[in-house]
Amino acid sequence: MQTRWLTVAAAVETASLVLLLTNLATVHLPAVASALGPVHGFCYLVVIVLAWQLPVPTRVRLRALVPAIGGLLVLRLWHRAASRPASPPPRTS
Amino acid sequence: MAGFLLSVHVVAAIVFVGSVTVAVSLFPRYARLALEEETAAPALPAVHLLHRISRVYAVLALAVPVFGIAVGSALGVLGEPWVLVSMALTLAAGLLLGGVVLPRQRQLLQLAEGGPAPTSAAAALVAPTTRQADAAVLVRRLAMASGTFNLLWAVVVVLMILRPGSTTGV
Numbered sequence: 001m002q003t004r005w006l007t008v009a010a011a012v013e014t015a016s017l018v019l020l021l022t023n024l025a026t027v028h029l030p031a032v033a034s035a036l037g038p039v040h041g042f043c044y045l046v047v048i049v050l051a052w053q054l055p056v057p058t059r060v061r062l063r064a065l066v067p068a069i070g071g072l073l074v075l076r077l078w079h080r081a082a083s084r085p086a087s088p089p090p091r092t093s
Numbered sequence: 094m095a096g097f098l099l100s101v102h103v104v105a106a107i108v109f110v111g112s113v114t115v116a117v118s119l120f121p122r123y124a125r126l127a128l129e130e131e132t133a134a135p136a137l138p139a140v141h142l143l144h145r146i147s148r149v150y151a152v153l154a155l156a157v158p159v160f161g162i163a164v165g166s167a168l169g170v171l172g173e174p175w176v177l178v179s180m181a182l183t184l185a186a187g188l189l190l191g192g193v194v195l196p197r198q199r200q201l202l203q204l205a206e207g208g209p210a211p212t213s214a215a216a217a218l219v220a221p222t223t224r225q226a227d228a229a230v231l232v233r234r235l236a237m238a239s240g241t242f243n244l245l246w247a248v249v250v251v252l253m254i255l256r257p258g259s260t261t262g263v
Contacts, residue, residue: 030094031094034094034098034163034167035094035097035098037163038098038101038156038159038160038162038163041159041162041163042155042156042159042160045155045159046152046155049152049155049191050152
């Protein structure tokens, strides 16, 4: 399955940012921030690289650059294109 | 906290970047074998595996600069010259790996499998000997790019150890 690792990286990308912001808004532990910050940054980069390897138009790949939800955006367009292989994915924005 | 980040940074560098350096330096040798008629059958799986290690571990190796920047910011050394030079060399090594080494590996893999010719569509029509000569040139260039990549990483590691111009005294 081509998008297995992209799915994992996209989930961690978004989840780690949610946890980071929750931490910031509530207890604000510096240890949590410095552990999760690099994890989020790593997943952001991995999502971009993995999205670039997918056989999709550059327009779809560029969605991976969107912070926080880039991976989820690419996956949504990917699944939409897979369910309708004849037509290109419609513009959403 | 800097200790934890530094541990992740060093372990990721040893495991991920180390694997990539070994895989990219072995790839040209096995690609050469895979392009020879007699040795192609046993060498082809090795070429596949080495390309896969290079590709997958290159993505995982992204953790090294990310955690490195986190350590640098935790220690407050991001502006120091040895860090800036290391970051520039790491960027150069990453671009070399993603832009030259991995695409050329893929070309040679396709060529070894008898796929499309690497340079142009017309090259697929020329005699097999010419294709082999083309492949030999590709392998040499790939070996040079891989060697340069490994050299850049070695320089970065030395910079990380010696830290010339470091003001922290560690």
